[in-house]
Amino acid sequence: MTKPIQDYFAPWIKPLKMYVSSHIDLAWRDPSLHRMMSNENPNPPSPQVMQAIMKYGAMANRYPDQGIVVRAKIAAMNGLEGPENVVLGNGSSEVFDNIFRSFLQPGEEVIQQTPCFGIYKLRCDLLGGRLVSVPMIYRDRQLLYDADGVLNAITPKTKIIVIANPNNPSGNFMNAGDFVRIAETGIPFVVDEAYIEYAGLGKSQAHLTKQYKNVIITRTLSKAYGLAGLRFGYLLADREVAMQIAATLLPWNVGTIVMWAALAALEDQAGLAERVKFNNEQVAYIEEMLGSIPGLVVFPSQANYILFDAGPAGKKGKDIIEFAQKKGIILRGESPKYGSEGWFRVTIGSKEENALFVQTLREFFSK
Ligand SMILES: Cc1ncc(COP(=O)(O)O)c(C=O)c1O
Structure with a gap:
Protein backbone atom coordinates (compact mmCIF):
# COMPACT_ATOMS: atom_id res chain seq x y z
CA MET A 1 0.00 0.00 0.00
CA THR A 2 1.26 3.48 -0.80
CA LYS A 3 1.59 6.12 1.91
CA PRO A 4 -0.97 8.99 1.84
CA ILE A 5 0.38 12.22 0.35
CA GLN A 6 0.03 13.99 3.75
CA ASP A 7 2.81 11.78 5.11
CA TYR A 8 5.25 13.18 2.58
CA PHE A 9 4.91 16.83 3.65
CA ALA A 10 7.56 18.17 6.00
CA PRO A 11 5.96 18.01 9.48
CA TRP A 12 6.28 21.77 10.07
CA ILE A 13 4.51 22.55 6.77
CA LYS A 14 1.36 20.58 7.61
CA PRO A 15 -0.25 23.03 10.06
CA LEU A 16 0.41 26.01 7.75
CA LYS A 17 -2.20 27.71 5.59
CA MET A 18 -1.89 29.98 2.57
CA TYR A 19 -1.49 33.59 3.69
CA VAL A 20 -4.55 35.56 2.66
CA SER A 21 -4.91 39.33 3.28
CA SER A 22 -8.68 39.44 3.53
CA HIS A 23 -8.65 43.24 3.88
CA ILE A 24 -6.68 43.60 0.62
CA ASP A 25 -9.01 41.15 -1.14
CA LEU A 26 -11.95 43.19 0.10
CA ALA A 27 -10.43 46.44 -1.15
CA TRP A 28 -9.92 45.02 -4.65
CA ARG A 29 -13.46 43.59 -4.66
CA ASP A 30 -14.97 46.92 -3.67
CA PRO A 31 -12.91 49.84 -5.04
CA SER A 32 -15.30 52.35 -3.45
CA LEU A 33 -13.74 51.54 -0.05
CA HIS A 34 -10.89 53.71 1.28
CA ARG A 35 -7.75 51.59 1.59
CA MET A 36 -6.39 52.82 4.92
CA MET A 37 -5.13 49.47 6.14
CA SER A 38 -2.03 48.16 4.36
CA ASN A 39 0.54 50.96 4.61
CA GLU A 40 0.34 51.59 0.89
CA ASN A 41 1.10 54.98 -0.62
CA PRO A 42 -2.06 56.84 -1.69
CA ASN A 43 -0.25 58.48 -4.63
CA PRO A 44 0.15 56.67 -7.98
CA PRO A 45 3.54 56.13 -9.70
CA SER A 46 5.31 59.15 -11.22
CA GLN A 269 14.33 61.94 -5.57
CA ALA A 270 12.17 65.05 -6.05
CA GLY A 271 9.13 62.78 -6.44
CA LEU A 272 10.11 60.90 -3.28
CA ALA A 273 10.54 64.15 -1.34
CA GLU A 274 7.07 65.27 -2.41
CA ARG A 275 5.49 62.01 -1.25
CA VAL A 276 7.34 62.12 2.04
CA LYS A 277 6.36 65.75 2.67
CA PHE A 278 2.72 65.00 1.94
CA ASN A 279 2.76 61.96 4.23
CA ASN A 280 4.49 63.65 7.13
CA GLU A 281 2.11 66.64 7.01
CA GLN A 282 -0.85 64.28 7.02
CA VAL A 283 0.54 62.28 9.96
CA ALA A 284 0.89 65.56 11.88
CA TYR A 285 -2.67 66.56 10.91
CA ILE A 286 -4.20 63.30 12.16
CA GLU A 287 -2.11 63.29 15.33
CA GLU A 288 -3.20 66.85 16.07
CA MET A 289 -6.88 66.33 15.27
CA LEU A 290 -7.22 63.17 17.35
CA GLY A 291 -4.62 63.82 20.05
CA SER A 292 -7.10 65.50 22.39
CA ILE A 293 -9.75 62.73 22.47
CA PRO A 294 -9.81 61.67 26.14
CA GLY A 295 -8.48 58.17 26.68
CA LEU A 296 -7.36 57.66 23.07
CA VAL A 297 -3.63 56.92 22.98
CA VAL A 298 -2.05 58.09 19.71
CA PHE A 299 1.44 56.69 19.09
CA PRO A 300 3.64 59.32 17.39
CA SER A 301 4.67 57.89 14.04
CA GLN A 302 7.63 58.45 11.73
CA ALA A 303 6.07 56.32 9.00
CA ASN A 304 2.89 56.22 6.89
CA TYR A 305 0.60 54.74 9.54
CA ILE A 306 -0.48 55.58 13.06
CA LEU A 307 -1.22 53.13 15.86
CA PHE A 308 -3.95 53.88 18.41
CA ASP A 309 -5.04 52.35 21.70
CA ALA A 310 -8.61 53.22 22.63
CA GLY A 311 -8.51 50.88 25.67
CA PRO A 312 -8.13 53.69 28.23
CA ALA A 313 -11.28 55.27 26.75
CA GLY A 314 -13.12 51.99 27.38
CA LYS A 315 -13.45 51.28 23.64
CA LYS A 316 -12.61 48.25 21.54
CA GLY A 317 -10.53 48.41 18.37
CA LYS A 318 -12.86 45.99 16.61
CA ASP A 319 -15.88 48.28 17.21
CA ILE A 320 -13.97 51.23 15.76
CA ILE A 321 -12.94 49.19 12.72
CA GLU A 322 -16.55 48.08 12.20
CA PHE A 323 -17.85 51.64 12.55
CA ALA A 324 -15.22 52.96 10.11
CA GLN A 325 -16.09 50.28 7.58
CA LYS A 326 -19.71 51.46 7.59
CA LYS A 327 -18.31 54.86 6.59
CA GLY A 328 -16.36 53.21 3.76
CA ILE A 329 -12.94 53.07 5.45
CA ILE A 330 -10.90 49.89 5.90
CA LEU A 331 -8.63 50.09 8.96
CA ARG A 332 -6.32 47.45 10.40
CA GLY A 333 -6.86 45.62 13.64
CA GLU A 334 -4.33 44.49 16.21
CA SER A 335 -4.68 41.60 18.61
CA PRO A 336 -5.50 42.46 22.26
CA LYS A 337 -2.32 43.20 24.20
CA TYR A 338 -1.14 44.88 27.41
CA GLY A 339 -4.61 44.28 28.91
CA SER A 340 -6.30 46.38 26.19
CA GLU A 341 -8.63 45.46 23.35
CA GLY A 342 -8.48 49.02 22.00
CA TRP A 343 -5.79 48.63 19.32
CA PHE A 344 -6.15 49.70 15.69
CA ARG A 345 -3.97 51.23 12.97
CA VAL A 346 -4.65 53.65 10.15
CA THR A 347 -2.61 54.11 6.99
CA ILE A 348 -2.27 57.65 5.65
CA GLY A 349 -4.59 58.13 2.69
CA SER A 350 -5.35 61.06 0.42
CA LYS A 351 -6.16 64.42 2.05
CA GLU A 352 -9.88 63.74 1.71
CA GLU A 353 -9.55 60.23 3.15
CA ASN A 354 -7.61 61.47 6.15
CA ALA A 355 -10.25 64.14 6.84
CA LEU A 356 -12.95 61.48 6.58
CA PHE A 357 -11.03 59.26 9.01
CA VAL A 358 -10.71 62.12 11.53
CA GLN A 359 -14.41 62.92 11.22
CA THR A 360 -15.32 59.23 11.60
CA LEU A 361 -13.27 58.80 14.75
CA ARG A 362 -14.63 61.99 16.29
CA GLU A 363 -18.12 60.76 15.60
CA PHE A 364 -17.36 57.37 17.15
CA PHE A 365 -15.93 58.91 20.30
CA SER A 366 -18.82 61.38 20.70
CA LYS A 367 -21.39 58.55 20.69
C1 LIG B 1 7.84 46.38 8.53
C2 LIG B 1 7.57 45.84 7.16
N1 LIG B 1 8.55 45.18 6.53
C3 LIG B 1 8.38 44.66 5.31
C4 LIG B 1 7.17 44.80 4.64
C5 LIG B 1 7.02 44.09 3.32
O1 LIG B 1 6.86 44.89 2.29
P1 LIG B 1 7.09 44.41 0.78
O2 LIG B 1 7.11 42.92 0.74
O3 LIG B 1 5.95 45.01 0.04
O4 LIG B 1 8.40 44.98 0.40
C6 LIG B 1 6.11 45.48 5.25
C7 LIG B 1 4.80 45.61 4.57
O5 LIG B 1 3.81 46.05 5.08
C8 LIG B 1 6.32 46.00 6.55
O6 LIG B 1 5.35 46.64 7.21
Missing part, protein backbone atom coordinates in the same frame (compact mmCIF):
# COMPACT_ATOMS: atom_id res chain seq x y z
CA PRO A 47 5.40 59.72 -15.02
CA GLN A 48 9.08 58.61 -15.04
CA VAL A 49 8.13 55.26 -13.53
CA MET A 50 5.23 54.87 -15.96
CA GLN A 51 7.60 55.56 -18.88
CA ALA A 52 9.99 52.84 -17.70
CA ILE A 53 7.07 50.40 -17.31
CA MET A 54 5.97 51.11 -20.90
CA LYS A 55 9.50 50.97 -22.33
CA TYR A 56 10.47 47.67 -20.73
CA GLY A 57 6.95 46.28 -21.14
CA ALA A 58 7.66 46.36 -24.87
CA MET A 59 10.71 44.13 -24.21
CA ALA A 60 8.90 41.65 -21.98
CA ASN A 61 9.90 38.80 -24.32
CA ARG A 62 13.47 39.05 -22.89
CA TYR A 63 14.83 37.59 -19.65
CA PRO A 64 16.13 40.09 -17.09
CA ASP A 65 19.79 40.35 -16.09
CA GLN A 66 20.86 40.35 -12.42
CA GLY A 67 19.76 43.97 -11.96
CA ILE A 68 23.35 45.25 -12.06
CA VAL A 69 22.38 48.86 -12.85
CA VAL A 70 19.75 49.25 -10.16
CA ARG A 71 21.89 47.40 -7.61
CA ALA A 72 24.81 49.75 -8.33
CA LYS A 73 22.49 52.73 -7.89
CA ILE A 74 21.22 51.39 -4.54
CA ALA A 75 24.78 50.74 -3.32
CA ALA A 76 25.84 54.28 -4.27
CA MET A 77 22.80 55.82 -2.56
CA ASN A 78 23.79 54.05 0.64
CA GLY A 79 27.53 54.67 0.58
CA LEU A 80 28.35 51.01 -0.13
CA GLU A 81 30.96 49.66 -2.55
CA GLY A 82 28.85 48.24 -5.34
CA PRO A 83 26.19 45.85 -6.66
CA GLU A 84 27.59 42.92 -4.68
CA ASN A 85 26.43 44.59 -1.46
CA VAL A 86 22.84 44.48 -2.74
CA VAL A 87 20.43 41.56 -3.25
CA LEU A 88 17.06 42.16 -4.93
CA GLY A 89 13.73 40.60 -4.09
CA ASN A 90 10.16 40.41 -5.26
CA GLY A 91 9.26 42.86 -2.49
CA SER A 92 11.22 42.86 0.75
CA SER A 93 9.00 39.92 1.79
CA GLU A 94 10.98 37.76 -0.62
CA VAL A 95 14.22 39.19 0.71
CA PHE A 96 13.14 37.94 4.14
CA ASP A 97 12.51 34.54 2.62
CA ASN A 98 16.07 34.42 1.26
CA ILE A 99 17.60 35.61 4.53
CA PHE A 100 15.65 33.13 6.64
CA ARG A 101 16.44 30.23 4.28
CA SER A 102 20.11 31.16 4.48
CA PHE A 103 20.42 30.89 8.25
CA LEU A 104 17.56 28.98 9.85
CA GLN A 105 17.26 25.22 10.31
CA PRO A 106 14.31 23.38 11.93
CA GLY A 107 14.22 23.91 15.70
CA GLU A 108 16.40 27.03 15.62
CA GLU A 109 15.23 30.39 16.92
CA VAL A 110 14.31 33.82 15.59
CA ILE A 111 13.91 36.72 18.01
CA GLN A 112 11.48 39.51 17.14
CA GLN A 113 10.24 42.54 19.08
CA THR A 114 6.43 42.70 19.20
CA PRO A 115 4.06 44.10 18.10
CA CYS A 116 5.61 43.80 14.65
CA PHE A 117 5.10 42.88 11.01
CA GLY A 118 3.92 39.31 10.37
CA ILE A 119 6.38 38.13 7.70
CA TYR A 120 9.06 37.19 10.23
CA LYS A 121 6.70 34.63 11.78
CA LEU A 122 5.54 33.35 8.38
CA ARG A 123 9.09 32.66 7.15
CA CYS A 124 10.16 31.22 10.50
CA ASP A 125 7.21 28.79 10.56
CA LEU A 126 7.89 27.73 6.98
CA LEU A 127 11.38 26.61 7.93
CA GLY A 128 10.34 24.84 11.13
CA GLY A 129 11.97 27.53 13.25
CA ARG A 130 10.90 28.66 16.69
CA LEU A 131 9.77 32.26 17.03
CA VAL A 132 10.71 34.08 20.22
CA SER A 133 8.66 37.25 20.69
CA VAL A 134 9.93 39.91 23.06
CA PRO A 135 7.24 42.50 23.74
CA MET A 136 7.96 46.22 23.67
CA ILE A 137 7.45 48.02 26.97
CA TYR A 138 4.16 49.96 27.18
CA ARG A 139 4.71 52.85 29.56
CA ASP A 140 3.47 56.47 29.83
CA ARG A 141 1.38 56.11 26.66
CA GLN A 142 4.46 55.00 24.72
CA LEU A 143 5.66 51.71 23.25
CA LEU A 144 9.39 51.40 23.89
CA TYR A 145 11.91 48.98 22.37
CA ASP A 146 13.31 46.56 24.90
CA ALA A 147 16.87 45.87 23.74
CA ASP A 148 17.74 44.25 27.08
CA GLY A 149 14.78 41.92 26.64
CA VAL A 150 16.04 41.00 23.16
CA LEU A 151 19.59 40.37 24.41
CA ASN A 152 18.30 38.28 27.32
CA ALA A 153 16.24 36.13 24.93
CA ILE A 154 19.36 34.92 23.09
CA THR A 155 20.11 31.20 23.44
CA PRO A 156 22.62 28.92 21.68
CA LYS A 157 19.83 28.23 19.17
CA THR A 158 19.31 31.88 18.15
CA LYS A 159 20.00 32.24 14.43
CA ILE A 160 18.31 35.54 13.58
CA ILE A 161 17.35 38.70 15.44
CA VAL A 162 15.00 41.01 13.58
CA ILE A 163 14.11 44.59 14.49
CA ALA A 164 12.12 47.02 12.36
CA ASN A 165 13.49 50.56 12.19
CA PRO A 166 10.97 52.27 12.43
CA ASN A 167 8.66 49.61 13.74
CA ASN A 168 5.34 48.62 12.20
CA PRO A 169 2.83 49.25 13.79
CA SER A 170 4.26 51.48 16.55
CA GLY A 171 6.04 53.95 14.21
CA ASN A 172 9.07 54.54 16.47
CA PHE A 173 12.85 54.03 16.19
CA MET A 174 15.15 52.04 18.47
CA ASN A 175 18.10 53.96 19.99
CA ALA A 176 21.23 53.91 17.82
CA GLY A 177 23.32 52.51 20.72
CA ASP A 178 21.02 49.51 21.07
CA PHE A 179 21.58 48.52 17.42
CA VAL A 180 25.29 48.38 18.18
CA ARG A 181 24.73 46.28 21.33
CA ILE A 182 22.75 43.73 19.33
CA ALA A 183 25.20 43.83 16.38
CA GLU A 184 28.03 43.06 18.82
CA THR A 185 26.53 39.61 19.56
CA GLY A 186 27.61 38.44 16.08
CA ILE A 187 24.19 36.81 15.52
CA PRO A 188 22.63 37.56 12.11
CA PHE A 189 20.81 40.82 12.83
CA VAL A 190 18.20 41.94 10.30
CA VAL A 191 17.15 45.59 10.47
CA ASP A 192 13.90 46.04 8.55
CA GLU A 193 13.89 49.58 7.15
CA ALA A 194 10.70 49.33 5.07
CA TYR A 195 9.61 52.83 6.12
CA ILE A 196 12.98 54.56 6.61
CA GLU A 197 12.51 57.12 3.81
CA TYR A 198 9.73 58.89 5.73
CA ALA A 199 12.27 59.97 8.34
CA GLY A 200 15.21 60.04 5.92
CA LEU A 201 18.22 57.79 5.33
CA GLY A 202 19.99 59.67 8.14
CA LYS A 203 18.06 57.38 10.51
CA SER A 204 19.27 54.25 8.69
CA GLN A 205 21.59 51.71 10.29
CA ALA A 206 23.09 50.77 6.88
CA HIS A 207 26.51 52.05 7.98
CA LEU A 208 26.67 49.16 10.47
CA THR A 209 26.98 46.69 7.57
CA LYS A 210 30.52 48.04 6.98
CA GLN A 211 31.59 47.25 10.51
CA TYR A 212 29.49 44.18 11.31
CA LYS A 213 29.21 41.32 8.84
CA ASN A 214 26.18 40.03 10.74
CA VAL A 215 24.08 43.16 10.11
CA ILE A 216 21.68 42.99 7.17
CA ILE A 217 19.39 45.88 6.20
CA THR A 218 16.15 45.27 4.30
CA ARG A 219 14.28 47.92 2.33
CA THR A 220 11.32 48.15 -0.02
CA LEU A 221 9.90 50.41 -2.71
CA SER A 222 6.37 49.52 -1.53
CA LYS A 223 6.05 52.38 0.94
CA ALA A 224 7.51 55.89 0.49
CA TYR A 225 8.32 55.16 -3.17
CA GLY A 226 4.72 54.01 -3.64
CA LEU A 227 5.25 50.84 -5.69
CA ALA A 228 3.65 48.10 -3.55
CA GLY A 229 2.02 46.46 -6.56
CA LEU A 230 5.28 46.23 -8.52
CA ARG A 231 7.01 44.14 -5.82
CA PHE A 232 10.58 45.39 -5.44
CA GLY A 233 12.69 45.11 -2.31
CA TYR A 234 16.37 44.70 -1.50
CA LEU A 235 18.91 43.99 1.19
CA LEU A 236 22.17 45.70 2.00
CA ALA A 237 25.00 43.77 3.60
CA ASP A 238 28.69 43.04 3.56
CA ARG A 239 29.66 41.81 0.09
CA GLU A 240 30.53 38.26 1.12
CA VAL A 241 27.36 37.89 3.20
CA ALA A 242 25.15 39.38 0.49
CA MET A 243 26.59 37.05 -2.14
CA GLN A 244 26.10 33.99 0.11
CA ILE A 245 22.44 34.95 0.59
CA ALA A 246 22.18 35.59 -3.17
CA ALA A 247 22.93 31.88 -3.68
CA THR A 248 19.39 31.19 -2.39
CA LEU A 249 17.76 33.43 -5.02
CA LEU A 250 15.25 32.02 -7.42
CA PRO A 251 16.79 32.71 -10.85
CA TRP A 252 15.17 35.78 -12.51
CA ASN A 253 13.15 36.55 -9.37
CA VAL A 254 12.83 40.24 -10.25
CA GLY A 255 11.49 41.02 -13.72
CA THR A 256 12.88 43.48 -16.24
CA ILE A 257 9.91 45.87 -16.03
CA VAL A 258 10.09 45.98 -12.24
CA MET A 259 13.84 46.57 -11.96
CA TRP A 260 13.87 49.42 -14.48
CA ALA A 261 10.75 51.00 -12.99
CA ALA A 262 12.49 50.77 -9.60
CA LEU A 263 15.55 52.52 -11.01
CA ALA A 264 13.34 55.31 -12.37
CA ALA A 265 11.72 55.70 -8.94
CA LEU A 266 15.08 55.77 -7.15
CA GLU A 267 16.35 58.41 -9.58
CA ASP A 268 13.29 60.60 -8.96
